[in-house]
Amino acid sequence: MSIVAKAIAQSDEANRFLSSAELTKLQDFFNNGTVRISAAQKLSANQQKIVDDASQRFWAQCPNTPSNSGNPQKTALCQRDQGWYIRLVSYCVLAGNSKPLEDIGLDGMRDMYVSLGVPLANLKLAMKCVKEVAMGVLNSEEGALAAPYFDQLIRAF
């Protein structure tokens, strides 16, 4: 559900047209549409590089972790998941809220990684590294739109 759908659902619940506060919020959202598009494009184009660089940073701080265990299959799976989270952040930037991340990647996430035996503390650090590298790829405006979703993701681990 995007920021637009959310405002509509709220209004519908109350049987009214959108309030001027809601419309102002949507106007702000539309106003930086171009930045949203370019942020999403950069995350997409640089996903592999972000994941690779972030892994190097992560392993330097936390060498004893499944993705650095010498098992290439594990490394690939961990990096694949990190790439997926970057994709979900790009959806959030376009949607103007965190629903895509929550619905697709956070609901049930802890149970899944606990069951896989992946230490959540390590993942949290890995995601911090992903955020740092991603912020370097985006300009400050794009970064400001994407950062809250990376932060929410980091908090969730």
Added chain:
Amino acid sequence: MQDTITAAINPADEKGSYLEGVELEALKQYFQTGEMRVKAASQIGDSAASIISETVAKSLLYGDITLPGGNMYPTRRYAACLRDLTYFLRYATYAMLAADTSILDERVLNGLKETYGSLGVPVEPTIQALQTMKEVVTQRVGADAGQEMDRYLDHIIAGLR
């Protein structure tokens, strides 16, 4: 409900892909028309009651439908008609903001024809009022936004037929 953004994200996620190409281009256009949509939604919301009064005056008020025996007589049924026309206007405005018709299907059209049938509400005058509403709305919001509202009011008309 879906909106044009989630309608693009959900299938992309099914494929595990980023939004790109045509989908991203569609979103870009949606963002670019956002200001027009917000402005029109604000104008319509601010003058909804007067849009409905004018719509009724131009379509139904002077016909047999408001006389004894007509479907807008007595006052209770007149008020119900105003209420329904206001629903149509409000949901068409939501759909215009979302640039997506799914909310109309889910919240307005689902079962509407059957409900009207069982209540004896005539479809033709309802459609006539919706056609008039298109003109009245366009006068208030201008040609571009009016054309966009037409899409969603036409969707309701098509669903009533």
